[in-house]
Amino acid sequence: MSVLSPFLVHSAVQAITPILLAALAGVLCGQAGVFNIALEGEMLVGAFAGVAGSYLAGSAVAGVAAGALAGAALALILAYGSTVLRGDAIVIGIGINLLASGLTAYLLRQMFGVSGTFDSPAIVGLAPIAIGGLAGVPLLAAALSRQSVLTWFAWALVVLVAVGLFRTPFGLRLRGLGEQPDAAATLGVDVQAWRVGAVLAGGVLAGLAGVQLSLGAVSVFSEDMSAGRGWIAVVAVMLGRNNPLGAAAACVLFGFADAFGLRLQGQGLPNQLTDIAPYVVTLAALILSHRRRQA
Amino acid sequence: MAPALQASGIVKRYGPLLANDGIDLDVARGEVHAVMGENGAGKSTLMSILYGMQAPDGGTIRLDGVAVRFRSPAEAIAHGLGMVHQAFKLFSSLTVWENIVYGREPRRGPFIDGAAARRAAVALAERYGLAVDPGALVARLSVGVRQRVEILKALYREARVLILDEPTAVLTPPERDVLFAVLRRLVVDGRSVIFVTHKLDEVLAISDRVTVLRAGRVAARMTTRETSAREIVRAMTGRVVADRPDRVSMPQGAALLHAEAITVRGDGRVLVADANLSVNGGEVVGIAGVAGNGQTELVEALVGLRAVASGRVQVNGRDVTQSDVAARREAGLAYIPEDRAAVGTAPTASAADNLAMGFHRRPPLRRGWKLDGTAVRDWARRLIARFDIRIGSERTPVATLSGGNMQKVVLARELSHAAPVLIAEQPTRGLDVGAAEFVHGELLAERARGRAVLLVSAELSEVMALSDRVLVMFGGRIIADLPAAQADEERLGLLMAGRPGVAA
Numbered sequence: 001m002s003v004l005s006p007f008l009v010h011s012a013v014q015a016i017t018p019i020l021l022a023a024l025a026g027v028l029c030g031q032a033g034v035f036n037i038a039l040e041g042e043m044l045v046g047a048f049a050g051v052a053g054s055y056l057a058g059s060a061v062a063g064v065a066a067g068a069l070a071g072a073a074l075a076l077i078l079a080y081g082s083t084v085l086r087g088d089a090i091v092i093g094i095g096i097n098l099l100a101s102g103l104t105a106y107l108l109r110q111m112f113g114v115s116g117t118f119d120s121p122a123i124v125g126l127a128p129i130a131i132g133g134l135a136g137v138p139l140l141a142a143a144l145s146r147q148s149v150l151t152w153f154a155w156a157l158v159v160l161v162a163v164g165l166f167r168t169p170f171g172l173r174l175r176g177l178g179e180q181p182d183a184a185a186t187l188g189v190d191v192q193a194w195r196v197g198a199v200l201a202g203g204v205l206a207g208l209a210g211v212q213l214s215l216g217a218v219s220v221f222s223e224d225m226s227a228g229r230g231w232i233a234v235v236a237v238m239l240g241r242n243n244p245l246g247a248a249a250a251c252v253l254f255g256f257a258d259a260f261g262l263r264l265q266g267q268g269l270p271n272q273l274t275d276i277a278p279y280v281v282t283l284a285a286l287i288l289s290h291r292r293r294q295a
Numbered sequence: 296m297a298p299a300l301q302a303s304g305i306v307k308r309y310g311p312l313l314a315n316d317g318i319d320l321d322v323a324r325g326e327v328h329a330v331m332g333e334n335g336a337g338k339s340t341l342m343s344i345l346y347g348m349q350a351p352d353g354g355t356i357r358l359d360g361v362a363v364r365f366r367s368p369a370e371a372i373a374h375g376l377g378m379v380h381q382a383f384k385l386f387s388s389l390t391v392w393e394n395i396v397y398g399r400e401p402r403r404g405p406f407i408d409g410a411a412a413r414r415a416a417v418a419l420a421e422r423y424g425l426a427v428d429p430g431a432l433v434a435r436l437s438v439g440v441r442q443r444v445e446i447l448k449a450l451y452r453e454a455r456v457l458i459l460d461e462p463t464a465v466l467t468p469p470e471r472d473v474l475f476a477v478l479r480r481l482v483v484d485g486r487s488v489i490f491v492t493h494k495l496d497e498v499l500a501i502s503d504r505v506t507v508l509r510a511g512r513v514a515a516r517m518t519t520r521e522t523s524a525r526e527i528v529r530a531m532t533g534r535v536v537a538d539r540p541d542r543v544s545m546p547q548g549a550a551l552l553h554a555e556a557i558t559v560r561g562d563g564r565v566l567v568a569d570a571n572l573s574v575n576g577g578e579v580v581g582i583a584g585v586a587g588n589g590q591t592e593l594v595e596a597l598v599g600l601r602a603v604a605s606g607r608v609q610v611n612g613r614d615v616t617q618s619d620v621a622a623r624r625e626a627g628l629a630y631i632p633e634d635r636a637a638v639g640t641a642p643t644a645s646a647a648d649n650l651a652m653g654f655h656r657r658p659p660l661r662r663g664w665k666l667d668g669t670a671v672r673d674w675a676r677r678l679i680a681r682f683d684i685r686i687g688s689e690r691t692p693v694a695t696l697s698g699g700n701m702q703k704v705v706l707a708r709e710l711s712h713a714a715p716v717l718i719a720e721q722p723t724r725g726l727d728v729g730a731a732e733f734v735h736g737e738l739l740a741e742r743a744r745g746r747a748v749l750l751v752s753a754e755l756s757e758v759m760a761l762s763d764r765v766l767v768m769f770g771g772r773i774i775a776d777l778p779a780a781q782a783d784e785e786r787l788g789l790l791m792a793g794r795p796g797v798a799a
Contacts, residue, residue: 167406167407168405168406168407169400169402169407172389172393172396172397172400172407173397173398175386175388175389176386176389176393176397179386179387179388179389180384180385180386180387182384183384183385183386184386184397184398185367185368185369186368186369186372186384187368187369187372187397187398187399188367188368188369188372188373188398189398
C-alpha cells in the first residue's frame with residue numbers, strides 16, 4: 001500500500017485546517033505576549049455555534065459567522081481577564097476550556113433537546129470547492145480538490161500572517177510589545193488595546209477552526225468534538241516558536257498523523273489505538289524539539 | 296535664550312514622604328548637566344517626572360521656554376525628550392534597526408521600508424560615533440553596544456534633551472570613554488544631556504554644571520570647573536566623607552581560601568576555565584571584570600551553588616569540593632551574594648527570620664526540635680542595633696527596606712558567622728555613598744580580624760580601594776594577578792577588555 005494514497009492526502013489536508021486556524025490564533029496571541037491555552041474551548045464553542053447558526057438560519061454562511069462570533073465572545077474573557085483585570089492567562093484559559101465543554105453540552109440539550117450528538121439534514125455544511133484541471137496530477141488533485149473554503153482561507157492566512165508579522169509596522173509593534181511591554185508602552189503603543197485585539201482576533205480564528213470541524217468534513221456537532229485539537233494547536237505554536245510558518249509545518253505533521261491514524265483504522269486496528277497517533281506524534285515532537293534546543 | 300529644559304518648584308509626594316520638595320533644574324542648550332545625589336535624594340523621581348512617567352504634585356516644566364505637561368513618556372518623546380534607563384528598554388529578539396524605528400517606521404505602502412530604516416540608523420550612528428551593526432540581533436550585543444542602541448533610539452526620535460540614568464554602571468572604562476566622546480559630539484550639536492550618576496570622577500570629567508540633590512531638595516548648584524570632588528560629596532551627604540577607606544597594612548596569615556584549577560561548564564560552554572586563586576588571612580583579594588566573564592559562576596562554584604567540572608576548593612584547610620553549601624559554611628565560609636533581594640534574603644520574611652537563617656540548626660536559636668522565639672528575637676535585636684539597621688521592628692519584612700538596609704541585614708547575618716573566609720559579591724551595588732562606606736568599613740574590619748576576604752565587584756574604584764591583590768577575569772579565565780600597587784585603572788581597564796598584551 002502506498003503511504004501517500006490520494007485518500008490519505010485528502011483527509012490529511014482536511015484534518016490540518018482546524019489545527020492550523022487555531023495555531024494561527026495562538027501565534028497572534030503568543031506574539032502579543034499572551035499565552036493562549038483557551039484555543040480548545042474557543043474551537044469547541046465555534047463548532048457548536050457553527051452548527052447552530054447553520055441549522056437555525058439554514059445557511060452555511062450564517063454558521064461561519066456564528067462560529068467566528070462565538071469564538072470571539074469566549075475570547076473576550078481571556079482578552080479582558082489577562083489585560084485589564086490582570087489575571088493569569090493560564091488559569092483563565094483552563095477556566096474557558098472547562099466552561100466551553102459544559103456550556104456546549106448544556107446548550108445542546110436546551111436548544112436541540114439531544115445529548116451526545118446533534119445531527120440533522122437541516123444543518124447546511126460548507127460546500128467543498130471543486131478544482132478542475134488537476135485531474136492529471138493525482139496527489140495534488142486529491143489534496144486541493146473538494147476542500148472547504150476555510151481550508152483555502154487558512155493557508156492564505158498563513159502567508160498573510162507571516163508577511164504581516166515580519167514585514168509591516170503592525171507586525172513589528174506586535175512582536176515588540178509581546179516581548180517588552182513597558183518598552184513598547186514608552187514608545188507610545190497601547191499595549192492593552194493591542195493585546196485585547198490580538199486575543200479577539202485569535203477568538204475569531206479559533207471559532208472558525210471549530211466551524212471547519214462541525215461543518216467542514218461532516219455536518220454534525222458532538223460533545224467535546226474538538227477532542228484535543230486546540231491543545232495540539234498550542235503545541236504547534238510552541239514548536240513553531242510563535243512563527244506562523246513553523247507552526248504551519250507542525251500542523252502538517254499532526255494532520256498527516258491524524259489521517260494516518262484513520263488509515264490504520266481501515267486496516268483493522270482498533271480505533272482506540274489509532275486515535276492516539278496525533279498525540280504520540282505531538283509528544284515525540286515536543287520532546288525532540290526540547291532536546292534539540294538544549295543541545 | 297531660554298534654557299533647553301527648565302523645571303521649577305517640582306513637588307512629588309508619596310504618602311507622607313516628600314520625594315521632591317520644590318526642585319529647580321535648569322539645563323542649557325549644548326551642555327552636559329550632571330544630577331547627583333545619594334539614593335533616596337529624589338533623582339529618580341525627578342527624572343520620571345521630566346520624562347512623563349509620573350505626574351508632579353506641583354511645579355512647572357518648560358522646554359525652550361514653553362510650558363509643557365506630559366501624561367506619558369510618549370508625549371515627552373514627542374516633545375524632544377529622550378531617556379536611557381538603567382535597565383535598558385530594548386526588544387532583544389528584534390534587530391538593532393527594528394528597535395530604533397519601532398513605533399515610527401518608515402513605510403513603503405503597507406510595508407516597513409527596511410532599507411530606509413537601516414540608512415537612517417547608519418547615518419545617525421556615523422554622525423555621533425555610535426558604532427553598531429544595524430542588522431544585528433539585540434540579544435547578541437554587549438551591554439555597551441545596547442546602550443548605544445538606546446541612544447540611537449532617542450536620537451531617531453529627534454531628542455534634544457537626553458536623560459542618561461546611571462549610564463556608566465554597566466560599562467568598562469574603555470566603553471565609558473566611547474560614551475563620553477559621543478556625549479561631547481551631542482552637545483556640540485546643540486543637544487543637552489542630563490547625566491544622573493553618583494560617580495564623582497565622571498561628573499568632573501564630562502559635565503559642565505552639576506545640580507546636587509539631598510533629601511528631595513537642591514543642596515547645591517555648581518559649575519564643574521569651579522568645584523571639587525570634596526565639595527560635591529559634602530553637598531550630597533551633608534558631611535565630610537573619607538575619599539578612600541583607611542587601610543592599614545596587615546601581616547598576612549595562611550591561605551584560608553584556596554581554589555585549584557576550577558573549571559565550570561554550563562549551557563554547553565566553558566564558563567570558568569582553569570581558575571586558580573588563593574586568599575590569605577588578613578588579605579582582601581579583589582576580582583575585577585566586566586559582568587558575564589565568569590565571576591558569578593566562579594563564586595557559585597566556590598560557595599557550592601554550582602558543580603565544578605574539575606578542580607578543587609579548600610576552605611580553612613579542608614577540601615570541600617564535594618561538599619554542599621551547608622557543609623562549606625560549616626567549614627568556615629560566609630557569603631554576601633550579588634542579588635540581595637533574590638539570594639541574599641527572603642524578602643517577604645521578617646528581619647528576625649532572615650537574621651536567624653543559617654543559625655537555626657544550633658543552640659541558642661534552636662531548642663530541641665523547634666526554634667526558640669525569644670532567642671530569635673533577641674538575636675535579631677542585637678544585630679539590628681549593632682549594624683544600625685533602620686527598621687520598624689524585627690518583625691518587619693525585609694522587602695520593605697531600602698537597598699542599604701537590606702544589605703546591612705545580609706552583612707549582619709554573614710559576619711555573625713565569624714567565618715574565616717568571606718566572599719562578597721557586588722556588596723555595594725546600588726548603595727549610596729554613606730551605605731557603601733559602611734560596607735567597605737565592615738569588609739576592612741574583617742580583614743583586620745585576620746580573615747580572608749574575596750571581593751567581586753564591577754566597580755573598579757571599589758576593587759582598587761579595598762584590595763591587597765587584584766585578579767582580572769576575562770572570558771572565564773583569570774588573566775591577571777596584580778598587587779594593589781600595580782593595579783591602576785588604565786591597566787585594569789585594558790585587562791577587563793581582554794587585552795593583556797597591551798597592559799603588560
